[in-house]
Amino acid sequence: MPDTPAVRAADLTVVRGPRTVLRGVDFTVPRGQITGLLGPSGCGKSTLMRSVVGTQAKVTGTLDVLGRPAGHPDLRTRIGYVTQAPSVYDDLTVRQNLDYFAAILRPGRAAADRRREEVTRAITDVDLTSHADALAGNLSGGQRSRVSLAVALLGAPELLVLDEPTVGLDPVLRRDLWNLFHDIAGRRGATLLISSHVMDEAERCHRLLLMREGEILADDTPDALRTRTHSDTVEAAFLHLVDEAIAAGRAKETTR
Numbered sequence: 001m002p003d004t005p006a007v008r009a010a011d012l013t014v015v016r017g018p019r020t021v022l023r024g025v026d027f028t029v030p031r032g033q034i035t036g037l038l039g040p041s042g043c044g045k046s047t048l049m050r051s052v053v054g055t056q057a058k059v060t061g062t063l064d065v066l067g068r069p070a071g072h073p074d075l076r077t078r079i080g081y082v083t084q085a086p087s088v089y090d091d092l093t094v095r096q097n098l099d100y101f102a103a104i105l106r107p108g109r110a111a112a113d114r115r116r117e118e119v120t121r122a123i124t125d126v127d128l129t130s131h132a133d134a135l136a137g138n139l140s141g142g143q144r145s146r147v148s149l150a151v152a153l154l155g156a157p158e159l160l161v162l163d164e165p166t167v168g169l170d171p172v173l174r175r176d177l178w179n180l181f182h183d184i185a186g187r188r189g190a191t192l193l194i195s196s197h198v199m200d201e202a203e204r205c206h207r208l209l210l211m212r213e214g215e216i217l218a219d220d221t222p223d224a225l226r227t228r229t230h231s232d233t234v235e236a237a238f239l240h241l242v243d244e245a246i247a248a249g250r251a252k253e254t255t256r
């Protein structure tokens with residue numbers, strides 16, 4: 001099924017408490033590329049990601065992930081997910097954290113060599129080799145989030161869902177991580193869905209889903225977005241689309 005998109009959503013709606021957080025959205029995430037999910041705080045990015053990885057309740061509409069309905073048990077080992085809150089054990093070292101998760105993913109003595117290789121590679125990927133034996137509790141916020149990313153890289157998942165992975169990182173680390181994301185997509189053929197509210201990161205994605213208030217304003221490439229809106233940057237394109245959406249909303253109100 002390599003021709004099917006990694007994610008296909010149609011009329012996807014999510015209710016959280018009293019709020020309809022996603023309002024019948026349609027989008028696709030193509031395989032082997034980096035799709036950026038951008039929009040202001042609270043617009044529903046995390047909710048959309050939780051739906052894709054199958055941890056969100058009250059999801060209606062169609063949501064297919066890697067050819068299966070979202071949340072299907074077969075998808076568990078095929079998706080890597082990093083939330084905004086790093087999930088690491090403070091009283092274990094970086095390597096021990098990874099050993100622990102690797103053992104869950106690939107249990108048994110026979111897989112010990114494979115696990116060791118995967119753990120070492122994941123630590124190298126996120127540039128934590130020099131901290132491999134440091135307790136996670138003694139790491140900086142940015143380092144802890146990279147441990148979480150390393151955990152998600154174990155087992156070489158086909159789809160990586162990363163919720164604001166570069167928050168709080170310095171510019172050099174941010175650049176290095178984006179290079180790593182491109183490497184994972186380009187060399188390993190994985191699909192990445194990455195959220196951010198930093199618009200300059202949008203320029204680094206192959207495709208963009210621009211969100212606002214539970215709706216998708218655009219599902220396109222950065223180039224096409226800039227051209228379509230006669231803008232120099234994705235940020236300007238986004239603002240243009242927001243203004244258009246507000247104007248369309250007003251027009252609807254007055255014709256009622």
Ligand SMILES: Nc1ncnc2c1ncn2[C@@H]1O[C@H](COP(=O)(O)OP(=O)(O)OP(=O)(O)O)[C@@H](O)[C@H]1O
Nearest residue numbers: 016017018019021040041042043044045046047048
């Ligand atoms: N348990 C809940 N009950 C009711 N509303 C909720 C609940 N959880 C989240 N929300 C609301 O859903 C909306 C979308 O939240 P979500 O976390 O998906 O946004 P986000 O775009 O990821 O924001 P951020 O960038 O700040 O993480 C927000 O307005 C939030 O207040």
